[in-house]
């Protein structure tokens with residue numbers, strides 16, 4: 086699919102998409118909760134659908150209620166097949182693998198697309214220490230796992246990704262960990278662990294976070310069979326909304342609704358970057374208003390919120406001067422090698438990006454040129470090019486534009502509703 090974005094002004098009000106980080110965690114928690122869970126405001130991105138597929142495969146029963154909520158009935162992890170598929174979701178595979186390992190059945194865990202090349206060797210090192218047999222394809226998919234996992238006091242490395250820890254935290258809680266601490270070295274993407282702990286707490290599991298270095302499970306939680314259903318509302322997505330907010334800062338006065346300003350989501354930090362570049366911004370409890378202003382280069386550390394790089398690069402392209410973003414080394418193992426794909430695609434649009442160790446330097450304010458770009462099958466690259474195209478000179482085309490379905494399937498529709506001229510055509514060649 087090709088998306089063509091013509092230079093456009095935007096205006097109006099839009100509802101933020103749902104957060105796949107919040108939705109996928111809710112699916113995991115619902116699977117582990119014996120009884121009924123109601124998930125309100127559920128997402129329908131590809132990653133969300135994959136999570137629902139995984140929990141179904143692990144024994145949960147999922148029904149849609151008339152108001153669109155999901156009713157999930159579970160009796161814990163009871164796999165009904167020998168394989169689960171996590172689609173393209175990094176969080177999905179890293180969170181669900183320790184949960185699959187709660188069962189004593191041998192299960193194959195597989196995925197698709199970019200997930201096939203993302204590193205999973207963490208599990209080769211860690212799962213055997215928890216009594217789990219694992220065979221991986223040299224640290225990549227597919228994984229074959231046979232539990233049951235025994236929660237044990239071990240130390241793990243958190244420097245590549247927080248997602249493995251999210252999976253272990255859920256698995257320890259669900260397997261009745263008591264008086265056990267999980268020690269973590271050099272944890273990155275810490276706010277994502279805040280979100281994990283928040284969802285766990287909502288479902289009744291309390292874990293003591295000792296400065297992101299130790300996570301202590303005091304006692305096992307037993308849920309009464311007579312307990313009321315747990316109801317969880319999926320949060321609005323700061324990661325997807327960051328693209329809308331940047332679009333407003335570049336191309337017109339808009340209002341974004343449905344975001345919780347007290348959320349633990351990492352990408353809420355987009356607000357700091359928007360303030361630093363002097364965007365016209367008004368943050369209210371119910372909505373965020375943003376509009377164009379004369380934008381200045383800024384300095385921002387995105388080590389803990391790596392998914393902000395793509396929208397920040399689109400923003401920095403329109404900021405006068407050199408913007409410096411720290412944390413570029415966190416981008417190597419995302420859906421694409423994002424530091425390089427941003428450099429390449431924004432280079433085509435006339436924006437110079439230098440990569441120096443952990444720094445990304447964007448030379449902004451030099452004019453963005455509409456041209457042919459490619460998503461590299463990465464949803465956030467597609468959305469960054471689309472937003473940058475709103476005030477480019479001439480049309481911007483994005484090849485493999487359907488990559489957005491991974492996190493924000495309504496993205497093109499939403500910017501169209503705000504007045505952007507977006508045309509969607511099928512690609513002539515299949516690649």
Ligand SMILES: O=C(O)C1=C[C@@H](OP(=O)(O)O)[C@@H](O)[C@H](O)C1
Nearest residue numbers: 106176245246247248274277392
């Ligand atoms: O837990 C999550 O929901 C996520 C954690 C982050 O990954 P890392 O912990 O690998 O940085 C983020 O990049 C990803 O999009 C979603």
Ligand SMILES: C=C(OP(=O)(O)O)C(=O)O
Nearest residue numbers: 173174175176392419420
């Ligand atoms: C990296 C991402 O997701 P995941 O790691 O869950 O595939 C993302 O959404 O940008």
